[in-house]
Amino acid sequence: MRGLWTTARVRSAEERVLAVTPPGALMRRAAFGVASVALELLGGRRRVGLLVGAGNNGGDALWAGHHLRRRGVAVFAVLLAPERAHPEGLAAFRRAGGRVVAELPPVDLVVDGIVGLSARGPLRPDAAEHVARLDAPVLAVDLPSGVDPDTGAVDGPHVRAHTTVTFGCLKPVHALADCGDVRLVDLGLGPELGGPDLVELELDDVGAAWPVPGPEDDKYTQGVTGVAAGSATYPGAAVLSTGAAVLATSGMVRYAGAAADHVRARWPEAVCTGSTTDAGRVQSWVVGPGLGTGLSAEAVLRGVLEAGVPVCADADAITMLANNPDLWDARDPGTPLVLTPHDREYERLLGPVGPDRVAAARRAADRFDAVVLLKGHTTVIAGPDGRTLVNRARSSWAATAGSGDVLSGVLGALLAAGLDPVLAAGCAARAHVLAAELAADGAPVPASVLLAALPDAIRAVRPL
Ligand SMILES: NC(=O)C1=CN([C@@H]2O[C@H](COP(=O)(O)OP(=O)(O)OC[C@H]3O[C@@H](n4cnc5c(N)ncnc54)[C@H](O)[C@@H]3O)[C@@H](O)[C@H]2O)[C@@H](O)CC1
């Protein structure tokens, strides 16, 4: 697991460490880290440009320039706010033979020290002009300038980083936005940080949590997943969601709905019936994909919410809950509910997601006392207890029709196996993205192919 801390938390930890550290020591440690990564990226080439803003982020860049000069690198600095440039950093840079210029000459690498933790909004016009002219890879100091440190939101000109060197701990931006390859320089903040605000699951965490049958297990003890999805119009959603549950764990899967013949033909191992009322006992329900939003679909949703087992409500189930708030009354308050909206479904529930996806997911988790998995290139999972997981895909191949049906089936199977619902949502999202990456391998991946790659994804995360 990788923890991420908001800027407010980082600042208060930094203050406590600064109080017991010689002046300038933290900045010099940070800058030494930047210079080391710069040398690695230069690989023997010898020209570096610095874009230097008004604060300590620019100070880091100037001190890094000082270190690079001492290693024989030619370093040029553009000062975006000359009168506010970090005085000690600028003096050290000049002493070491660094040159202040109005515009960067051709260089092999650019160090972005425009703005760091105090960043607000997109790049200002003068900084944006310099950035637009760059044609060398960028090493960002702490974070790519112009990207919001706490939300990862981008609302105009910003730096695109090849690599980002950050200090002390990871911040939300490093999981929520594209920062290139992220490197962390230790500043000894650890003991002062406390628990993280956000957590990113790593593949090992997913592997460790994934249910594996033991010698005493049979098909029932591993959890039976119920799938209430699909309709005469949309049988494919039922086939994909049921298939995902079949492939995700080795417990049993029951399908109940109008697409029973289609599901039976594709997944003979699933136990299929026409209705949730005669489906038999399950340990979780997936409800919604392709279900429709008519009266009979509402009755299905109501029955599932009353069943007293964890529910993953997806797609049409979310639309029905948004359109007919009375349906919430059917819910057993003591039983976990996981909602998996994409942005438009979220909007039906609570209005626009807005630029802060973490806050949006938390708002919904709080409002509905549910685990909310807000889908997107960056998926945010918020629990009603405040736990928040984030998962950023490296590609967008999973943005394809039917992909969400697969995710809901995996999630339902993990709930049936008894996983904590926040962890179940996190593991499902991570495995889903990995399956998409493995299946795509650089080309479009239809949902049925993504589904077929699920066993490979599970094998890849499981401990050897
Ligand atoms: N506090 C510490 O102990 C340490 C801080 N470090 C560095 O200090 C940075 C934070 O420094 P500061 O708090 O001085 O602030 P920054 O350097 O992040 O920002 C400085 C100023 O930039 C301007 N600015 C804000 N948004 C802008 C935008 N969109 N475009 C252009 N200019 C903008 C504002 O006037 C702001 O005050 C960290 O990101 C890190 O790089 C490191 O040296 C490690 C130690």
Ligand SMILES: [K+]
């Ligand atoms: K920066």
